[in-house]
Amino acid sequence: MSRTAPRLSVAGLRHLYADRAVIEDLSFTLPAGRAIALVGPNGSGKTTVLRCVVGSAEPAAGKILLDGVAVDERAETVRRDVAALLDDLDFFPDLTAAEHLDLLARAHGNPEPEDLVDTLLDDVGLLAAADQLPSSLSSGQRRRLALATALVRPRKLLVLDEPEARLDTAGVAWLAERLQEEKAAGTSILFASHDPDLVAAVADDTVELTPRS
Ligand SMILES: Nc1ncnc2c1ncn2[C@@H]1O[C@H](COP(=O)(O)OP(=O)(O)OP(=O)(O)O)[C@@H](O)[C@H]1O
Numbered sequence: 548m549s550r551t552a553p554r555l556s557v558a559g560l561r562h563l564y565a566d567r568a569v570i571e572d573l574s575f576t577l578p579a580g581r582a583i584a585l586v587g588p589n590g591s592g593k594t595t596v597l598r599c600v601v602g603s604a605e606p607a608a609g610k611i612l613l614d615g616v617a618v619d620e621r622a623e624t625v626r627r628d629v630a631a632l633l634d635d636l637d638f639f640p641d642l643t644a645a646e647h648l649d650l651l652a653r654a655h656g657n658p659e660p661e662d663l664v665d666t667l668l669d670d671v672g673l674l675a676a677a678d679q680l681p682s683s684l685s686s687g688q689r690r691r692l693a694l695a696t697a698l699v700r701p702r703k704l705l706v707l708d709e710p711e712a713r714l715d716t717a718g719v720a721w722l723a724e725r726l727q728e729e730k731a732a733g734t735s736i737l738f739a740s741h742d743p744d745l746v747a748a749v750a751d752d753t754v755e756l757t758p759r760s
Pocket residue numbers: 564565569587588589590591592593594595596739
């Protein structure tokens with residue numbers, strides 16, 4: 548048996564909104580280079596689990612460990628190691644698509660991100676839109692830019708909420724391939740999805756959530 552701690556470990560997670568439990572005693576582990584999909588109907592708690600993992604929601608009980616250390620004890624490291632896309636991004640209205648990625652890469656310590664930004668824009672199909680402002684992008688293009696913002700920075704764990712949302716068929720196919728590459732490079736992925744094909748293509752395990760009354 549491997550003695551290496553899993554990249555992510557969630558144990559006995561409980562989350563309440565007001566006094567209503569939406570997550571109760573949820574446990575799973577995610578090794579390096581693997582992917583877990585959270586699946587289940589609308590309102591079953593997928594986003595809530597992701598928000599607990601990235602620290603934007605406070606669990607009522609349970610432990611969330613990243614590389615063996617409680618996430619709340621090392622918020623800075625969590626920010627460094629975890630790339631997340633949970634909500635629609637608020638873009639800066641005056642920065643182009645390329646400038647958004649450039650800014651983020653530099654903020655995460657890459658002093659010369661030009662080649663990476665070009666490659667990513669090409670990857671997400673936005674090379675021709677590199678100099679457009681967010682307001683002039685279609686909703687699907689904005690979603691592609693949002694995904695690129697998670698991929699332009701260093702990461703050990705990628706946390707994505709319905710990454711397939713608003714992507715066309717070619718976009719979802721690209722996404723599946725890209726997430727497989729991420730795994731091959733050692734990145735762990737925790738994602739919520741309503742797309743069975745994406746789940747089948749990417750996830751090594753699924754965690755099924757059910758709405759609680
Ligand atoms: N801020 C909040 N305040 C109160 N209740 C909330 C809040 N956010 C979510 N909930 C409730 O918690 C439950 C789980 O919501 P959550 O968004 O985690 O589900 P989900 O599985 O991600 O749903 P979807 O598939 O629609 O994205 C739902 O019943 C929802 O109404």
